[in-house]
Amino acid sequence: MNANRTLNVILGIYVALIFAFVFAPIIFSMIFSFNSQRFPTIPLGSFTTEWYAKILADPDIWEAALNSLIVSCSTAVIATFLGFCTAYSDYRYNFRFKGPYLALILLPPTIPLIIMALAMLAWFSKIGMSGQIYSIIIAHSVLTAPFAMAVIRLRLNQMDPDLESAAWNLGGSEWATMRHVIIPFCKPAIFSGLFLTAAVSFDEFAVSWFVSGLNKTLPVIILEIVQGNIDPQVNAIGTFVFLISMTLVVLAQIFFASRQMKSIRP
Amino acid sequence: MPTKPARTINLYALTWRLPIIFWQFIFFVGPVLFMVAMSFFLVKNYRMTEAFEFVNWSKMLSRGYFWDSYWYTVFIASVATVCAMCIAFPAAFALAFRASESTRRWAIFLLIIPFFTSYLVRTFSWFVILSESGVINGLLGTIGLGPYTMLNTNFGTLVGYMTLTLPLVVILQTVTMANIDKTLIEAARNLGCKPLATIWQVIIPLSKTGLIIAAIFCFILSFGDFVAPFYLGGSQEPTLPILILDTTKSGQQWPRAAVVAIMMMGTLFAIAFAGIALAYRKRKGAK
Amino acid sequence: MSKPLVVFDKVQKHFGNFIAVKELDFEIREGEFLAIMGPSGCGKTTTLRMLAGLEAPSIGEIRLNGKVMNNVAPHERDTPLVWQSLALFPFLTARENVEFGLKMRGVDKAERKERALKWLEKMGILEFADRDISTLSGGQKQRVALARSLVMEPQILLLDEPLSALDAHLVIRMQAVLTDLQRELGITFVYVTHSQSEAFAMADRVVIMGEGRIAQIGSPKDIYREPANQFVAEFVGRNNILSGTVSSLTKSTAEITTPSGTFSVPMNEVALSEGQNASFVISADLVHISMDEPKGENTAHCKLISEEFVGSMVTLFLEDAQGHEFKVQMQERELSKFDLKGGDEIWLSWDTQSAHVLDEH
Numbered sequence: 017m018n019a020n021r022t023l024n025v026i027l028g029i030y031v032a033l034i035f036a037f038v039f040a041p042i043i044f045s046m047i048f049s050f051n052s053q054r055f056p057t058i059p060l061g062s063f064t065t066e067w068y069a070k071i072l073a074d075p076d077i078w079e080a081a082l083n084s085l086i087v088s089c090s091t092a093v094i095a096t097f098l099g100f101c102t103a104y105s106d107y108r109y110n111f112r113f114k115g116p117y118l119a120l121i122l123l124p125p126t127i128p129l130i131i132m133a134l135a136m137l138a139w140f141s142k143i144g145m146s147g148q149i150y151s152i153i154i155a156h157s158v159l160t161a162p163f164a165m166a167v168i169r170l171r172l173n174q175m176d177p178d179l180e181s182a183a184w185n186l187g188g189s190e191w192a193t194m195r196h197v198i199i200p201f202c203k204p205a206i207f208s209g210l211f212l213t214a215a216v217s218f219d220e221f222a223v224s225w226f227v228s229g230l231n232k233t234l235p236v237i238i239l240e241i242v243q244g245n246i247d248p249q250v251n252a253i254g255t256f257v258f259l260i261s262m263t264l265v266v267l268a269q270i271f272f273a274s275r276q277m278k279s280i281r282p
Numbered sequence: 283m284p285t286k287p288a289r290t291i292n293l294y295a296l297t298w299r300l301p302i303i304f305w306q307f308i309f310f311v312g313p314v315l316f317m318v319a320m321s322f323f324l325v326k327n328y329r330m331t332e333a334f335e336f337v338n339w340s341k342m343l344s345r346g347y348f349w350d351s352y353w354y355t356v357f358i359a360s361v362a363t364v365c366a367m368c369i370a371f372p373a374a375f376a377l378a379f380r381a382s383e384s385t386r387r388w389a390i391f392l393l394i395i396p397f398f399t400s401y402l403v404r405t406f407s408w409f410v411i412l413s414e415s416g417v418i419n420g421l422l423g424t425i426g427l428g429p430y431t432m433l434n435t436n437f438g439t440l441v442g443y444m445t446l447t448l449p450l451v452v453i454l455q456t457v458t459m460a461n462i463d464k465t466l467i468e469a470a471r472n473l474g475c476k477p478l479a480t481i482w483q484v485i486i487p488l489s490k491t492g493l494i495i496a497a498i499f500c501f502i503l504s505f506g507d508f509v510a511p512f513y514l515g516g517s518q519e520p521t522l523p524i525l526i527l528d529t530t531k532s533g534q535q536w537p538r539a540a541v542v543a544i545m546m547m548g549t550l551f552a553i554a555f556a557g558i559a560l561a562y563r564k565r566k567g568a569k
Numbered sequence: 570m571s572k573p574l575v576v577f578d579k580v581q582k583h584f585g586n587f588i589a590v591k592e593l594d595f596e597i598r599e600g601e602f603l604a605i606m607g608p609s610g611c612g613k614t615t616t617l618r619m620l621a622g623l624e625a626p627s628i629g630e631i632r633l634n635g636k637v638m639n640n641v642a643p644h645e646r647d648t649p650l651v652w653q654s655l656a657l658f659p660f661l662t663a664r665e666n667v668e669f670g671l672k673m674r675g676v677d678k679a680e681r682k683e684r685a686l687k688w689l690e691k692m693g694i695l696e697f698a699d700r701d702i703s704t705l706s707g708g709q710k711q712r713v714a715l716a717r718s719l720v721m722e723p724q725i726l727l728l729d730e731p732l733s734a735l736d737a738h739l740v741i742r743m744q745a746v747l748t749d750l751q752r753e754l755g756i757t758f759v760y761v762t763h764s765q766s767e768a769f770a771m772a773d774r775v776v777i778m779g780e781g782r783i784a785q786i787g788s789p790k791d792i793y794r795e796p797a798n799q800f801v802a803e804f805v806g807r808n809n810i811l812s813g814t815v816s817s818l819t820k821s822t823a824e825i826t827t828p829s830g831t832f833s834v835p836m837n838e839v840a841l842s843e844g845q846n847a848s849f850v851i852s853a854d855l856v857h858i859s860m861d862e863p864k865g866e867n868t869a870h871c872k873l874i875s876e877e878f879v880g881s882m883v884t885l886f887l888e889d890a891q892g893h894e895f896k897v898q899m900q901e902r903e904l905s906k907f908d909l910k911g912g913d914e915i916w917l918s919w920d921t922q923s924a925h926v927l928d929e930h
Contacts, residue, residue, distance in 0.1 A: 024376075024380055027372060027373075027375070027376035027380055028376065028380075030372050030373055030376065031373045031376050031377065031381075031389070034369070034370070034373045034448065034452065035389075035392065037444070037445075037448065038393065038396055038445075038448060038449050039396070040407075040411070041403075041404035041405070041407035041408050041411070041445060042396065042399065042404060042407070044407050044410070044411055044417065045403055045404070045406070045407040048407070048410060055410070055413070055415055055416075056410055056416070056417065057415050057416055057417055057419070057420035058417050058420030058421050058423075058424070059420070097301070098301055098302050098305055101297075101298045101299070101301045101302055102298075102301075102302045104298045105295075105298045105299045105302075108295075108298075109295060109299070111291075111299075117299075117302075117303070120302060120303065120306040120307075120310070120311070121302050121306060123310075124306075124310055126502060126550075126554070127314075127506075127547065127550075128502065128505065128506020128507070128523065128546065128550070129506065130506060130508050130523040130526050130527065130543075131317075131506065131526070131543040131546060131547060132313075134317060134526055134530055134536070134539055134540065134543050135313035135314050135316065135317040135543070136309075136313050137530070137536075138313065138316055138317055138320050138536055138540070139309075139312055139313035139316045139317075140313075142316060154309050155309070157305070157309075158305070158306065158309045158310045161302070161305075176654050176656050176659075177654075178652045178653075178654050178656035179656050179658065181623050181643070181656070182650070182652055182656035182658075183658075183669070183673070184622075184623070184642075184643040184644045185621055185623070185643055185644075185646075185648070185649060185650045186644075186649060186669050186670035186673055186717070186718075186721065187644050187645075187647075187670050187673035187674045187721070188644055188669075188673040189642075189644050189673075190294045190644075191294065192644075192673055193644075194294075196669070196672070196673075197658060200658075200660045200661075201658075201659070201660060203660075212398065215398045215399075216398060219398065219399060219400045219401070219402075221400075221402050222508070226530070235400060235402055238400070238402050238403060238406070239402060242402070242406050242409075242513065246409070246410065246413075250403065250406050251403075251406075251407070251410075253403075254400060254402075254403030254406065254407070257399075257400045257403060258399050258400060258403065261398055261399045261400065262395055262399055264398070265394065265395050265398045265399070266395070269391055269394065
């Protein structure tokens with residue numbers, strides 16, 4: 017039993033180390049963003065808000081932040097709509113070619129972003145849609161729709177299979193049932209999907225970089241700064257980006273988990 | 283079992299079915315197919331013209347640097363996969379079998395967060411931490427060691443890959459192992475199986491499918507990532523994604539980038555299919 | 570006899586190659602409490618779902634009030650269903666659940682509320698009106714589900730094993746609630762169940778289904794005392810079934826020789842001829858026991874195997890020398906007059922009129 021306890025302690029320390037590795041870059045980035053040294057090391061330099069002052073004074077960063085906001089909000093709405101439609105079709109209907117139909121939405125995240133970026137760039141140039149904000153939005157909704165689809169599909173799985181029929185039986189047409197039963201039931205998952213797709217879109221840099229043209233988003237600005245030099249501004253922007261995307265992911269998870277609090281079936 | 287009414291296709295059904303078909307055909311299938319077509323186009327005077335020539339393919343596939351890059355990418359992504367699987371396993375094992383249900387949920391909750399936060403900023407953070415005068419060398423310096431060169435090495439690249447893949451691999455391994463029927467493990471122990479042998483003989487075979495899927499994801503992510511090899515590996519030896527980047531951004535040679543991209547996709551599909559076939563293969567003698 | 574409300578006219582239902590309902594040809598009368606009973610997979614739920622429009626018949630017609638319903642969409646029918654899973658909307662309160670159907674029918678807000686509250690009160694759950702569904706007990710949810718259907722003031726109410734999730738003591742109470750409601754409202758109830766006690770306790774008529782067909786329709790008493798065939802006799806359970814050949818016939822009785830002996834049975838609508846194979850049943854509660862050999866015909870000498878107590882009723886399981894199983898049902902206090910233990914040998918006997926010949930087809 018003693019050996020068992022020792023093993024548990026060792027495993028506990030090991031898990032803690034893994035978490036340290038995973039969160040170290042996030043935490044250090046935040047620390048560095050308040051550190052006066054240009055090349056941060058141990059011991060740390062003095063506390064400063066210089067880097068934040070710098071980014072706040074930079075109109076390019078403001079513009080990029082606005083672009084990022086527009087892109088992630090629009091992407092979230094489009095991707096969640098597409099994800100909902102597909103999740104519902106999959107839940108409700110059996111039809112021919114359902115396998116390929118589902119592959120259509122589920123495949124994009126398995127293809128490396130650099131390849132999607134090249135393909136999107138070439139295609140948007142071909143059809144004359146490249147270099148616009150909406151090019152990024154379209155590309156991002158292709159990439160993020162499967163995340164929304166997954167959370168909404170999981171929610172539909174928890175629905176009593178009789179619930180929809182029960183609404184028809186009480187005089188609701190299919191459309192009324194969608195509005196008064198399916199959508200209210202899926203509401204937490206819909207919010208979860210909105211936040212999750214917004215978070216993915218907010219952090220995506222490869223595809224944005226290729227198709228954005230002059231309309232840079234925050235990750236693209238970071239990429240360009242990083243390419244040049246070590247500039248602690250990146251840590252300040254990064255901290256900002258982290259806080260926003262972490263908030264979105266945590267919100268998504270709270271909505272995702274909230275349905276487990278309420279009883280699922282009557 | 284009663285089923286949903288099987289009615290003929292109506293407006294309602296189509297409303298939910300069609301949007302994704304239209305959207306993905308125009309903005310997903312279209313780009314991918316166009317990229318394939320583009321690999322046969324010609325570039326003259328920095329302008330792309332539509333054609334059907336194999337010149338990009340023969341040029342790329344006959345170049346030594348392409349194949350060097352190809353095998354290096356396969357190699358480094360494989361090393362990353364093995365590392366991630368091995369590093370994650372003890373943690374996943376602990377979370378699946380030694381931790382309480384709620385600890386496990388919290389751990390997964392925390393591990394999901396980095397997956398959806400900026401990989402770019404995390405990589406930059408590693409860049410600063412690992413540099414010659416960075417945090418780690420600073421720490422080691424206080425006890426009289428180092429400085430060690432960690433950036434612009436394979437080690438640097440692997441740190442980047444681990445940043446990208448480790449949280450996902452830990453989650454997938456944990457979920458897979460947590461779903462194993464615990465009584466099977468107790469039965470094995472009861473029949474005299476030693477703890478380490480239990481892992482090899484019982485736990486790994488039972489979670490084979492999930493483990494292979496975790497490995498496939500890890501390989502796909504590492505194989506397709508250009509940030510870690512570029513910033514932390516210094517692109518000493520360019521990986522395929524860096525090749526695509528260089529060819530597209532500086533050389534204007536989109537068709538040749540397309541060739542590289544298609545070779546990458548082909549490799550990934552082959553590995554994914556092989557992995558899935560392995561994962562779902564029936565054991566010999568199993569009914 | 571009241572006029573038919575629903576007619577199933579040679580209805581079949583196929584799912585691909587699987588035939589769930591082979592042929593249904595029967596009527597549901599206005600104002601009756603009809604139970605449809607059978608083992609799982611017999612097509613009873615499919616029958617109910619066809620009536621609600623959730624499945625369309627593959628062949629044949631279903632008529633409601635003389636109108637063919639085959640192509641009427643579920644939401645255009647007035648056939649509310651009480652679901653086995655209850656299918657209450659988890660994101661609505663009890664009152665909002667009850668109002669749902671009225672809302673779909675475009676009833677205005679004030680009237681909706683008034684009618685919902687009236688029904689919640691009638692079901693005795695007014696105090697829970699604004700509670701979340703998930704906070705209600707099984708019995709309370711059951712009442713919400715009933716109120717939600719009845720608030721529509723339908724001519725016919727469909728119930729699909731609504732009591733199967735409840736505790737035994739609640740089932741008895743809800744049975745009383747249901748029969749009282751049905752009598753008070755005078756509307757038709759169609760009640761699908763696999764539980765014999767529920768069906769026999771509540772229904773005016775019972776439809777026994779097996780393998781997609783109707784095996785028998787009749788009052789609970791008819792089905793219990795005079796099962797039409799072996800399937801019904803076995804399904805109803807508390808029966809002794811004996812098979813043999815007809816050895817002699819008189820005007821009103823027949824003698825049937827079985828491995829366990831020769832017994833006489835009354836003639837009924839089943840035509841018998843000498844030498845043919847025939848089976849008959851005797852309800853377990855119509856068999857008498859005695860320690861000494863009784864006088865008269867229809868006796869069997871058996872060994873007691875086991876006893877089973879349900880409330881004050883006891884069922885004896887016995888076996889004769891040929892290994893044929895017999896069941897006897899009686900009051901516990903009646904049994905206590907005999908001092909029986911396992912392995913004791915006793916005599917069974919019954920009146921000729923208690924036996925009932927089965928239709929072999």
